[in-house]
Amino acid sequence: MERPELDIVVLGATGFTGVKVVKCLSEAVGLRWGIAGRSKDKLGKLIMDLHNTGNWVNSGCFKNKSRYPHYINAPIAGLDVSKVPVFNVDVNNKDALRKTTSQAKILMNCVGPSTIFSEQIVEACIESKTHYVDISAEINHILDLYRKYQRAAEDANVLIIPSCGFASVPAASGLLYLDGQFEVGLRSLNISGTLNTVECYVELDFPKRAYFPWPGNCLVHYGTWESLVYVLRNMKEKFFHRNNGKLWYPYPGPDEDVIEFSERYLHKNQNKRPVSFKLYTTMPLLIHFIIIPLMFMYYYLCYFKCFSKLLRKYPRFFTAGYMSHKGPSEKMMQAVTYSFTLIGKGWSSNVEDFSVPTNKTLKCK
Ligand SMILES: NC(=O)c1ccc[n+]([C@@H]2O[C@H](COP(=O)([O-])OP(=O)(O)OC[C@H]3O[C@@H](n4cnc5c(N)ncnc54)[C@H](OP(=O)(O)O)[C@@H]3O)[C@@H](O)[C@H]2O)c1
Structure with missing residues (x-):
């Protein structure tokens, strides 16, 4: 396969986030990059803005430039836009999408909502052997993509890296930094350190005026809001489960965590494959x-x-009579029953390739 011309293509370059990503890229030196989007007019306007002096000088992406040796301090005024390839593509058009992804080594996906559009983009990237990065935060969707495409991505030697935005870069890079520091701190004593636990506290510091929803005080762009609405809509399938004609939701007890500890222990000490265990109630x-x-x-x-x-x-007052200091009567205790129904899925024979669909289900009560 021919080596692609470009290092990076930003897909969804005309969106609220995409434009900011392009701003940052336009300050980078030595990178060959292009932009892609579905609207020719918007792409044209973006290119004009890129060429337009004042718009980009204060992008503020790299305020402390000394910390980023790959970026220069020079204003981007007069950026040679003829060197910025533009790809007009709707992600619903499979062929056009594949053509776009094959133009670069890395595709930066800024198209939203991710739950609607990212699957076909991931698929095209795997087909064209292009590494993929996005800014999604929709965890259930990310896990679905992982389950579905992990093997294909590995086979194609392609990296699929979701959630490279506010979620989850600050937390993950903080963890990496700590890990590195821990090792460095002990190297002088010739001890190899291992970070064990990290507690991460996230604080969002809004200006006071943000608490009053006057016009002009908006905090979040519509693209993020739209993605959130799709996440809530998908909760119907992900959070709530329909089983046996009833609606179930995650059981709030400690059972899941306790079982995970046991599974980890068995994996570590007996090399047993851990089982994923979920508990629901209704x-x-x-x-x-x-x-x-x-x-x-x-x-x-x-x-x-x-x-x-x-x-x-x-x-009694706060639980409408369901809890009391006296507790339930003997008659009530005799009348209350509980049941645990477990449905297990697996393979009927010993398999080494775990991406093969399961073929056996067992149920016990
Ligand atoms: N994790 C984080 O830190 C973080 C932060 C901000 C945003 N986000 C996520 O990033 C995503 C984008 O947010 P945003 O605020 O930038 O939204 P936006 O302004 O609405 O941008 C969406 C982009 O997707 C493009 N698009 C939509 N449908 C398309 C299609 N069929 N084919 C090609 N392009 C298509 C749009 O093109 P047009 O310009 O032609 O409409 C636009 O460029 C959202 O999913 C949001 O949740 C994540």
Whole structure:
């Protein structure tokens, strides 16, 4: 296969985030890059802006330029736009998409919403053997892509790297930094260090005026909002499960974590393949609408010690009589039952290739 001409193509270059990515790229030296998008007019305007002196000088991507030796301080005024290839592509057009992805070593995907568009882009990148980076934060969708394309990407020797934006670069790079520091700190003593746990606290610092939704005080662009709405819509399939004619949601007990510890232990000590274990519970639909919002409200209000004191003092009042200091009667205890139904899926024979679909299901109660 011929080596692509370009290092990077930014797809979705005309979007709110895409434009910012292009701004940063236009300050980079020695990189060959191009832009791609579905609207010819918007791409043309972007190219004109790139050529336009004042628009780009203050992009602010690399404020502390001494820390980024690959970037120069020179204004981008008069950037030679004839050297910026432009690809007009709708991601729903498979052939055009494949042609675009094959132009570069790396495709930066800024198209949104990711849940709708990223799968076909990942597919095209694997086909054209182009590394892929995006800024998605939709974890369930990312996990779906991982399950579906991990093997194909490995076979094609292609890196598929989602979530390279606010999610999850600051946290991941902080962890890498700590890990490195830990080793460096001990190297002088000739001890090889291993970082064990990290607690990460994220604080968003909004200006006070952001709390008042006057026009002009917007915090987040529509593209992110639209992606969030799709995440909420997909919760129907991901958060809630339909099984046996009922609606189930994740069980809030410790069982999952405890089982994960055991699985890790068995993997480490007996080389047993860990099993993925999920636990769900259910209750009548009407109660969902009462209990779940109440649980969230109590969760927040328990921040105040006085509220948790009230919860302890008046359990009947705050639980509509379901909890009391006296506890259930013997008759009630006899009447209450519980059941755990486990559905296991796996392979009927010993397999080495775990990307092969499972072919055996066992159920126990
Ligand atoms: N993780 C993070 O830190 C982070 C931060 C910001 C945004 N994001 C995510 O980034 C994504 C984009 O957000 P945004 O605010 O930049 O949205 P946006 O301004 O609406 O941009 C979306 C881009 O996708 C393009 N697009 C949509 N459908 C297309 C299609 N069928 N073919 C080709 N291009 C298509 C749009 O093209 P047109 O210009 O022609 O409409 C536009 O360039 C969202 O999923 C958002 O959640 C993540």
